[in-house]
Amino acid sequence: xxxxxxxxxxxxxxxxxxxxxxxxxxxxxxxxxxxxxxxxxxxxxxxxxxxxxxxxxxxxxxxxxxxxxxxxxxxxxxxxxxxxxxxxxxxxxxxxxxxxxxxxxxxxxxxxxxxxxxxxxxxxxxxxxxxxxxxxxxxxxxxxxxxxxxxxxxxxxxxxxxxxxxxxxxxxxxxxxxxxxxxxxxxxxxxxxxxxxxxxxxxxxxxxxxxxxxxxxxxxxxxxxxxxxxxxxxxxxxxxxxxxxxxxxxxxxxxxxxxxxxxxxxxxxxxxxxxxxxxxxxxxxxxxxxxxxxxxxxxxxxxxxxxxxxxxxxxxxxxxxxxxxxxxxxxxxxxxxxxxxxxxxxxxxxxxxxxxxxxxxxxxxxxxxxxxxxxxxxxxxxxxxxxxxxxxxxxxxxxxxxxxxxxxxxxxxxxxxxxxxxxxxxxxxxxxxxxxxxxxxxxxxxxxxxxxxxxxxxxxxxxxxxxxxxxxxxxxxxxxxxxxxxxxxxxxxxxxxxxxxxxxxxxxxxxxxxxxxxxxxxxxxxxxxxxxxxxxxxxxxxxxxxxxxxxxxxxxxxxxxxxxxxxxxxxxxxxxxxxxxxxxxxxxxxxxxxxxxxxxxxxxxxxxxxxxxxxxxxxxxxxxxx
Numbered sequence: 001x002x003x004x005x006x007x008x009x010x011x012x013x014x015x016x017x018x019x020x021x022x023x024x025x026x027x028x029x030x031x032x033x034x035x036x037x038x039x040x041x042x043x044x045x046x047x048x049x050x051x052x053x054x055x056x057x058x059x060x061x062x063x064x065x066x067x068x069x070x071x072x073x074x075x076x077x078x079x080x081x082x083x084x085x086x087x088x089x090x091x092x093x094x095x096x097x098x099x100x101x102x103x104x105x106x107x108x109x110x111x112x113x114x115x116x117x118x119x120x121x122x123x124x125x126x127x128x129x130x131x132x133x134x135x136x137x138x139x140x141x142x143x144x145x146x147x148x149x150x151x152x153x154x155x156x157x158x159x160x161x162x163x164x165x166x167x168x169x170x171x172x173x174x175x176x177x178x179x180x181x182x183x184x185x186x187x188x189x190x191x192x193x194x195x196x197x198x199x200x201x202x203x204x205x206x207x208x209x210x211x212x213x214x215x216x217x218x219x220x221x222x223x224x225x226x227x228x229x230x231x232x233x234x235x236x237x238x239x240x241x242x243x244x245x246x247x248x249x250x251x252x253x254x255x256x257x258x259x260x261x262x263x264x265x266x267x268x269x270x271x272x273x274x275x276x277x278x279x280x281x282x283x284x285x286x287x288x289x290x291x292x293x294x295x296x297x298x299x300x301x302x303x304x305x306x307x308x309x310x311x312x313x314x315x316x317x318x319x320x321x322x323x324x325x326x327x328x329x330x331x332x333x334x335x336x337x338x339x340x341x342x343x344x345x346x347x348x349x350x351x352x353x354x355x356x357x358x359x360x361x362x363x364x365x366x367x368x369x370x371x372x373x374x375x376x377x378x379x380x381x382x383x384x385x386x387x388x389x390x391x392x393x394x395x396x397x398x399x400x401x402x403x404x405x406x407x408x409x410x411x412x413x414x415x416x417x418x419x420x421x422x423x424x425x426x427x428x429x430x431x432x433x434x435x436x437x438x439x440x441x442x443x444x445x446x447x448x449x450x451x452x453x454x455x456x457x458x459x460x461x462x463x464x465x466x467x468x469x470x471x472x473x474x475x476x477x478x479x480x481x482x483x484x485x486x487x488x489x490x491x492x493x494x495x496x497x498x499x500x501x502x503x504x505x506x507x508x509x510x511x512x513x514x515x516x517x518x519x520x521x522x523x524x525x526x527x528x529x530x531x532x533x534x535x536x537x538x539x540x541x542x543x544x545x546x547x548x549x550x551x552x553x554x555x556x557x558x559x560x561x562x563x564x565x566x567x568x569x570x571x572x573x574x575x576x577x578x579x580x581x582x583x584x585x586x587x588x589x590x591x592x593x594x595x596x597x598x599x600x601x602x603x604x605x606x607x608x609x610x611x612x613x614x615x616x617x618x619x620x621x622x623x624x625x626x
Contacts, residue, residue, distance in 0.1 A: 014043075020089045020176040021049070032088070037377040044374045049088065058103035060326045061381055061400040062300035068103060070110050076121040082128055083113070085177040086170060095172060102326075112166035115143075128170070128179045136167065136185030140194060157197050164191030206430040213414075213421045214431055218290055220417050222340060224276075224283035228347035231280055234264060234273065239354075281351060282413045285387060285406070287344040288321070289428035292335040293436070293476045296403050296425040298323045303384040304352070307337075307345050321345065327475065335476075348386040355388040358398045430483070433476065437483035488533040491545060494572060496529065502616035503569030505547050543578050545570040564609040576617050583610040 014033050021029045030050035035057050036043050046055040054070040070087065072080045087110065094100040101109070119139050125131065143163055146155055155163070167185050174180040186194060209217075238257045258269050266273060288299055301324040308320045319342050325333045337345075359379050366373045382388065382400050389401045401409075406425050414423040495501060495509055512518050522528035537549050543560050548568040561582070563569040571579075586607045589595065595603065615621055 017092070019092045021085050022176065022178060034088070034091070037374055039372050039374060039376045042372055044372050044377070046374055049084065054087070056103040056106055060297035060300060061385060062297045062403045062406075063104070064399075064402045064404075065378075065394075067107065067402075070106070075114060076117050078121065078126040079117045079128070082174065082177055082179045083117070086173040089173050089176040090169070093176075095169060108162070109166055109169060112162045113170055115163060116167050116170065128174050128177075128181045131171075131181045131183075131185065133183055133185060133187065139167065140164070140186075157195050161191050161195035161197055164194050167191070206426055207422075208434055209421065209423070209427050209431045213419050214290075216417050216419060217286060217414060217423070221283035221286035221290075221413075224280055225287055225340070225344050225347055228280050228284070228343075228351070231273075231276060232347070232350050234261065234266065235277060237264075238270075238273075277351070278409075279413065279416070280347065281387065282409050284344040284348045284351070286410075286413070286428070288337070288341050289425065290432060291341040292321060292337050293429050293432035293479075294321075294323065294335055295325070295327065295429060296406055297327075298325050298333065300385070300387055300400050300403075301325075302345075302348075302386045304349050304356070304386065305384075306386075307342055308334075345386075352386045352388050355390070355398045356383060356385075358390075359383045359388075362397070429476070429479065433479040433483045436480045437487055485533065488536075488538050489529055491538055492529050492533045492536070495570060496525075496532075499573050500616060500618050502571035502613040503544055503563060504565055504567035505545075506570040506572070507616070508567075509570065543571075543575055545572070561606045561609040564613045571613055571617070573617055576614065576619070579610045579613045579617075580619075583607065583614065586610065 014036060017032055018024065021032070030048065032049040033045055034047040034049060034051070034054050036045050037057065038044070046057070047053070052071070052073050054072070056068050056070065059068050072084060075083055087106065090101060090109070091106065092100070116139055119142055120131065120135070123135065123138070125135065143155060143160055147153065148155070168191050171181045171185055237260060241256050241260055242253055254270055261269065261273055285299060288294065288302075289296075292299075302321070303323075306322050308322065310318045310320065312318070319337050319339065320334045321337045321341065322332060322334050324331055359382055363376055363379050363383065366376050366379070382398070385400045387401050388398050389405065391397045391399055403425065410423045410425060414421055495506070496513060501507065501510055519528065522531065536547050539546055541560075541563070544563040544566075546563070546568055547570065563571065586603050590600070590603050590607070592599075611621075
């Protein structure tokens with residue numbers, strides 16, 4: 001941090017600084033302010049140009065302090081001065097045609113530029129002006145030949161692209177320094193072209209947590225949240241015991257706590273109890289991530305009082321969770337949550353209270369020592385957060401848990417559940433989107449009421465008041481739509497397979513598929529699937545795929561066997577057990593003496609319909625004899 005931490009500044013002084021450092025004296029350059037923060041209304045300098053470490057701002061609260069700085073001492077000595085000038089220009093003006101970068105973008109650029117600078121050092125090059133396209137070509141070859149230390153795998157296409165883009169940025173931004181690169185490193189192509197990602201279909205999708213893994217995780221987490229009050233009551237009891245014991249030997253305090261836990265029926269002692277408290281925090285995270293679709297930093301930004309409720313004209317209650325999103329720059333977002341998530345929020349508010357008090361005490365202590373300590377502003381960022389942790393390496397400082405810290409905690413929780421799955425925080429968002437898509441698709445009907453609001457027409461206004469729910473996570477809608485499209489593609493792919501189909505539309509598909517000229521209009525199989533999926537309304541009603549444009553058909557509700565001959569239905573082998581069970585039950589019902597003639601005719605009609613479906617799906621008629 002700069003020594004001038006107590007200097008009072010006007011924001012106009014910072015904004016009036018030059019866009020680059022060419023032509024200014026060394027003393028004026030070194031005195032330039034890189035970052036500053038406000039402490040109790042007074043500006044405090046975090047970093048000046050002359051500092052070897054620049055403190056950055058503009059990060060979510062889940063990024064630890066060590067990841068929010070640029071350490072120029074880690075770069076080759078010959079290029080440190082020029083890189084300072086380059087980074088300063090980037091911070092002040094951004095790149096051509098782009099906005100000024102946030103802290104995370106600066107850090108990524110710095111990290112991706114470092115390998116290029118080390119490559120130049122290895123070649124004996126000591127200034128940017130000596131870099132030519134031939135030199136750049138040697139770096140391309142080095143990147144392609146590079147192997148990751150742990151896995152011995154080559155760099156991914158995205159990693160190559162990031163490295164090459166950093167070189168392009170160095171070329172562009174060095175033009176505003178006293179040591180510019182004179183020629184474009186690859187004048188006839190681009191970083192993406194060299195990396196081979198132009199025209200590439202986006203890949204590397206977040207792994208989808210399997211249903212059995214997710215159900216185990218969520219059940220365990222939900223159980224822990226439900227007993228959260230018991231754990232927190234015990235925690236309060238133990239705090240009272242520690243106060244009564246006072247300044248006695250620490251071992252006496254531990255013995256007193258263990259005796260109380262045993263008297264309350266807690267098995268395992270204080271060590272297991274403390275672990276259970278930490279597991280409760282992880283359990284609340286899993287419940288909230290699973291039911292909201294929030295990203296890690298959005299959950300990390302949760303603060304006390306995040307829950308609100310609204311009521312529509314029919315008296316239906318909607319629960320909302322408010323947090324800040326750093327992803328799109330739009331700031332505050334609202335997510336609809338079920339009651340299980342509301343309970344998790346309530347538990348976390350109580351869980352976090354003593355840790356929030358520790359931050360409040362820290363702020364008081366820092367003010368006594370130095371009223372303009374920049375760490376006061378940092379502490380304020382976390383003082384009302386819910387997902388807090390104690391950092392023993394930072395003098396037992398309490399701060400929001402980092403994204404890397406959550407990675408370890410979630411993996412440990414999954415391991416305690418006996419699961420062999422590499423769990424990561426971002427996987428919950430895709431699982432939520434997948435479940436929401438399935439719900440809209442109709443084959444997870446128990447989720448229908450809660451997930452109805454994720455309809456892509458976004459008719460949510462009736463449930464909101466003027467001040468709440470006006471900032472929705474629109475990207476989540478798009479992710480749900482992507483999952484929906486994937487589901488439809490999978491369904492159509494099954495339709496176009498070798499297995500037989502029943503239902504009017506199913507039989508029509510098979511008839512259409514048998515005509516070779518129909519298939520020749522598509523350039524490949526994938527194009528055919530995509531075209532059919534996009535042009536066909538598909539939803540599940542549990543016993544068939546319905547392709548009708550509306551859901552008014554009684555086959556979806558009252559008279560389900562009607563789907564057997566409906567022109568809009570597709571019935572596949574996955575539905576066969578439903579029709580087989582229905583067929584068997586109807587045969588039993590036919591033996592009832594008191595159903596009357598009308599009832600008998602209805603049963604016989606439905607038996608015939610079920611039999612036709614099963615025969616069309618390949619069940620031998622002899623196995624369906626009455």
